[in-house]
Amino acid sequence: MASRAIAPIEHRGENNNKAKNVLGVEGGRNRRVLQDIGNLVINQADPAANANVPKRITRAQLAAAEKTKKSIPELVNVPNVAATKAVQAVKPAEPEVIVISSDDESEVKEKQAVNGRKLRERSTKKNAKAFSSVLSARSCKAAGRIMPKDLVENIDATDKDNELAATEYIDDIYQYYKLSEDDVRVHDYMASQPDINAKMRSILVDWLIEVHRKFELMPETFYLTLNIVDRFLSTKAVPRKELQLVGISSMLIASKYEEIWAPEVSDFVCISDNAYVREQVLTMEKTILRKLEWYLTVPTPYVFLVRYIKASTPSDKEMENMVNFLAELSMMHYATVSTYCPSMIAASAVYAARSTLERSPIWTDTLKHYTGYSEEQLRDCAKLMVSFHSEAPESKLRAIYKKFCSTDRCAVALRTPAKNLFLV
Template identity: 60%
Template sequence: MASRAVVVVPHQLQREEGKQKKVAGEGKNRQVLQDISNLVVTAPAAQGKINAKLPAPSEKNKKPVIGIINGGPTAGKSGVAKKAEAAVNEKSAVSGRKSREGASRKNARAFTSILSARSKAACGLTSKPKDPKVDIDAADADNELAVVEYLDEIYQFYKLTEDENRVHEYMALQPEINAKMRSILVDWLIEVHHKFELMPETLYLTINLVDRFLSVKVVPRRELQLVGISSMLLASKYEEIWAPEVNDFVCISDNAYGKEKVLVMEKAILGKLGWCLTVPTTYVFLVRYIKASSAPSDDELMENMVYFLAELSLMHYSATILYCPSMMAASAVYVARCTLDRTPFWTETLKHHTGYSEDELMDCAKLFHTFHSAAADSKLKAVYNKFCSPQHGAVALLSPAGGNLSAK
């Protein structure tokens, strides 16, 4: 059946217009429908929209439905059709309102979050991105001698075994020796080590052997220097490619001890320590932690400062008995970074490789800071003079950390 055009009566338009004004007055928050002109649609098109929501009417009751889109006057509509069309229009209006509200809520910030952000900014608590953890072994990936695949496991093993050969309070067992005498011996051994141009590993192992032997054997004062040169002889044989001869140590001690006495003491040290020379000294950890501190590039000034602080700590008995080698190495790196103003003072990379947080290092770091502050005025100047030379960056001449560390 062909569709018929519907003529809209003027008084119907007036009633419909009044009805729309009344609805707009009752609810101002409802969206105003847009006027997209009085397009007249035929019954099949309108019926298609209705049938999307309602079951298809029977052929008997089917009537042509003609109306104006978006709320215009309608003619020939059944009551169900009018309700359905009104529901569709209302649904579209509500959905439009919700979409606008959702967009505005999405873009708007809550008042509480704005106040919190301003408070944090005023207190200096604005969150800063963490420094990324650096792969310090990336440059050595192709170096077979670096054994990058095993480094993490090796240092985990060092951390587990460092307490096995660590010395504790032993001066109470030595009736003729005190901490000051030990400091004088270590100062002299550092000077001998520097004169013989030995490897750093040799120095740290020498001091380890001296302390371990003194912790298990009572030594007369007259033999303390003999223990020192015999320990350095052992460490040189263990670490050096070309170790000094026994006569070199006899000569450097001004012939205070003969060759036979040096060899007898060497044998006594090995016997008391069970021939155990493979121990994780502070130097073992220093190498790794300096690499973690300087990554991704080398920093010679930082390296010299760390070694300066670490060798200062070798002379102090208090540091040796209070802290394990790994903590002493980590503290030396931390104080060096504070002294040279390398910010941040403690990074995520260092925390990962050392296993220590900044707070855990603070007591040991303050002790190292004390050693640095007193180095220039100390009578024992072997370490200070060594690191005043340009060869070691003259780091001993730099001012201590000051406010960077003392303020903590």
């Protein structure tokens, strides 16, 4: 049978010496000598020895050369058997040459790279910026609004460890609110309502404020209730006798959406003095949901109020109550709801509240940055709110006024209205 050349295999025994010959003298005649792979570090103190070192030798050959006082070139053609016997006969001293294999060298380099990267991350961690802040800066630059860093305060800095605050996404969330608020914005619809008017709507809202307080519901429920009422009235003509039914059915829907424990249908029937029965409330609930196409996730003014109050630094309980008072008071008037969008109503409430409480400056760069509105854009809506505040003590619809005259609301309704806005 014809013989064929095969790759040398590692065998145990005496034949293993020929297979391990790295120079290929006996194991494979046609193989080339291995080239330098940079894994040999020679003692730099002996330059004469460095000049005569071959490209590739083994640790055993180095040890044998050290003990027998042979030069490195004389050891090149010596088989590995002799080197092995020399090592067994004489225990080698600590070699001066440090040999590192290619695998060890790559591992060391990898560890050094990892340690260097960790050091760089530690040094830049303090100066690292959130991705959302970078996006905000780019959007401001694209819109032509360059806000100096020293004048704009980072209102989310204290919430960076609070997962519920979602500080990485908060700017994008409110940017989406701004874009989507026009879809649910209420425009003038009274012309399409033959049997009701703006005054009747104000009476309904004043009564809903009392119901809201009676059931101790969340603020989100109140604002969503009014949004549902206005959007439904803008799509369907409602008789005067059913206006209150629309109000309690809308609050029932909003309570199911916002509250953990929503009031039952029987509670709304009872609080309306049994003016309607259970079946009427459920039928109106279905009608409203069909007309609104179950679109209930909407940005109400309260969504923006929470953010803008936070931006009004330093904020306190009195400031928060004053903003909520002016916002709720404006929501009771049809002129405000039908003219201004939710974000402008919220920003104007903050502007009017700071004027009422004589905060200086009235409008800061931080507020301008987070609201996106300037003083000039908010002044007309703020003046309208101040006029509502001035008329509140003499108005027949006093539910909101009495609510914010209590001490637990810091009695902000009793503060003198900011009439200085009319001088601007």
